[in-house]
Amino acid sequence: MSPLGTEARHVLEAVQEAVPTLRRNGMETEKQRWLVDENIELLEKAGVFRTAVPERFGGLDLPVAEQAEILHAISRGCGSTGWVSMVWISSAWIVSLYPDRAQEEVFAGGSVRVSGGFTPTGTLTPVEGGYRLSGSWRFNTGVPGAQWNIAAAMVEHADGRQEELFALVPAEDVTIADDWDVFGASGTGSATSTVKDAFVPAHRVVDASVYDAATGDRWNAEAKGRNYSLLSYVLATCAPVYLGIARSALDLFLERVAGKPITYTNWADQREHPYTQITVARAANQIAACEALSQDWLRVVQERADRGEQLTVAEKATLRGQVGYVVEATKDAVQMLFDISSASTILRSNHFQRAFRDISALSLHGLLTPTSSLEAHGRVLLALEPGTDYI
Known part of the structure; x- marks a missing residue:
C-alpha cells in the first residue's frame, strides 16, 4: 500500500x-x-x-x-x-x-455524521420548492448519533412515472424506534427511523444518477480523484470493517492461548498441539490474503477516479464479488479460531466472542452476503450480464 x-x-x-x-x-x-x-x-x-x-x-x-x-x-x-x-x-x-x-x-462544521436508509420505503410528494417526505426505514445504522439522514423514497410524477429519489433531512426531522435488539453488531443502533410529512427543499433531493457520481449543479462534479462509483465506493469502505474484526479476533486468540491447557487431555499448552498450529496459520493466511486482495480493488477504484473515469461493469462486478469473498473468508477465519477456543470464550467479558458474533451478524447484510455477490462476479466471468443493478 x-x-x-x-x-x-x-x-x-x-x-x-x-x-x-x-x-x-x-x-x-x-x-x-x-x-x-x-x-x-x-x-x-x-x-x-x-x-x-x-x-x-x-x-x-x-x-x-x-x-x-x-x-x-x-x-x-x-x-x-x-x-x-x-x-x-x-x-x-x-x-x-x-x-x-x-x-x-x-458540511458547515467540517466534521459531520450522516446516516441513511437506502431501501426506498418512503414517499415523496412534490410541493412548491421541494417535497414532503414520509416513511420508515429499518436497519438505519448510526441514526441515534447522526446529524443528518439520507432517506430513499419513491415519488410519482404527474405523468404517472415512478422514480426513486434520495432525500437529505436533518436529525430533528427523524424519530427513532427502540427496536434494535440483536445478537451481533448490537452496538450499531441500527434502529427503525421514521419521518412524517417533513418538507425537503429541492436542493436536498437527488436521483439515481448518484450511483455513478454524475449529479450536476455541484462544484465538484468534474473534479478528479474523489468521484467514485457510489456502490463500489460503499463496498470498498465496508470490507475493512470485516478485515478489522477478523484481525482483532486473531490478535485476541493469540493473546489468550499461551500456556492454556487443552482440558481433559495431556496437552499442557495448546500452542504445542499441531492442529492448533495449523488452524492458526490457516486463519492468519486467510485474513492476510483478504487484506492483500483489498489493496487491489482500492488501487483500481482510485486510479479510475484520478483519471476522471467510472469503473467498467466488469470492474464493478469483480469488486462486489471480491468483497463478498472477503466477507465469507474473514467470517470463516474467525470461525476456525472460535472452534479451537476454550469454553471460557463464551463469557461476555471475553472480547473474542464479541468479534465472533459481530462478524457473523454483519455477514448477513443484504448487499454484502457472499452468495449474491459471488453470483454477480461469476456471471461476468462467464460473459453474462451481472444480473443485478447493485454493483
Whole structure:
C-alpha cells in the first residue's frame, strides 16, 4: 500500500491509540445497544468524521484507501464502532454528490455524521420548492448519533412515472424506534427511523444518477480523484470493517492461548498441539490474503477516479464479488479460531466472542452476503450480464 498522507497518518495514529478503549467499552456498548459517548468523542477528536468531507469545508478529503485503513483500525477495537463509522463516513461522501447548497448546509462544521436508509420505503410528494417526505426505514445504522439522514423514497410524477429519489433531512426531522435488539453488531443502533410529512427543499433531493457520481449543479462534479462509483465506493469502505474484526479476533486468540491447557487431555499448552498450529496459520493466511486482495480493488477504484473515469461493469462486478469473498473468508477465519477456543470464550467479558458474533451478524447484510455477490462476479466471468443493478 502507498504511504499514508500526513493528515491520514495523524488520524490513524490517534485511532490506534484509542483501540484499547474502544475494546474495553465493548460490553457497555452492547448493553446500551449504541456506542458509548467516549467512543464517539475519541473518534471525533481524532478527525475520523472529517475524512470524507471536502477540504473546502474544512474536511480532510482523504482518498478511499486511507479511509479504509482508518476503518480497519477502528474495527480492530470494536466491530460496532467500526460499522457505524463506516456508515457515517461513506454517507458523508454521498453528500458530496449533492448540489452545492446542500453541501454547504451539511458540511458547515467540517466534521459531520450522516446516516441513511437506502431501501426506498418512503414517499415523496412534490410541493412548491421541494417535497414532503414520509416513511420508515429499518436497519438505519448510526441514526441515534447522526446529524443528518439520507432517506430513499419513491415519488410519482404527474405523468404517472415512478422514480426513486434520495432525500437529505436533518436529525430533528427523524424519530427513532427502540427496536434494535440483536445478537451481533448490537452496538450499531441500527434502529427503525421514521419521518412524517417533513418538507425537503429541492436542493436536498437527488436521483439515481448518484450511483455513478454524475449529479450536476455541484462544484465538484468534474473534479478528479474523489468521484467514485457510489456502490463500489460503499463496498470498498465496508470490507475493512470485516478485515478489522477478523484481525482483532486473531490478535485476541493469540493473546489468550499461551500456556492454556487443552482440558481433559495431556496437552499442557495448546500452542504445542499441531492442529492448533495449523488452524492458526490457516486463519492468519486467510485474513492476510483478504487484506492483500483489498489493496487491489482500492488501487483500481482510485486510479479510475484520478483519471476522471467510472469503473467498467466488469470492474464493478469483480469488486462486489471480491468483497463478498472477503466477507465469507474473514467470517470463516474467525470461525476456525472460535472452534479451537476454550469454553471460557463464551463469557461476555471475553472480547473474542464479541468479534465472533459481530462478524457473523454483519455477514448477513443484504448487499454484502457472499452468495449474491459471488453470483454477480461469476456471471461476468462467464460473459453474462451481472444480473443485478447493485454493483
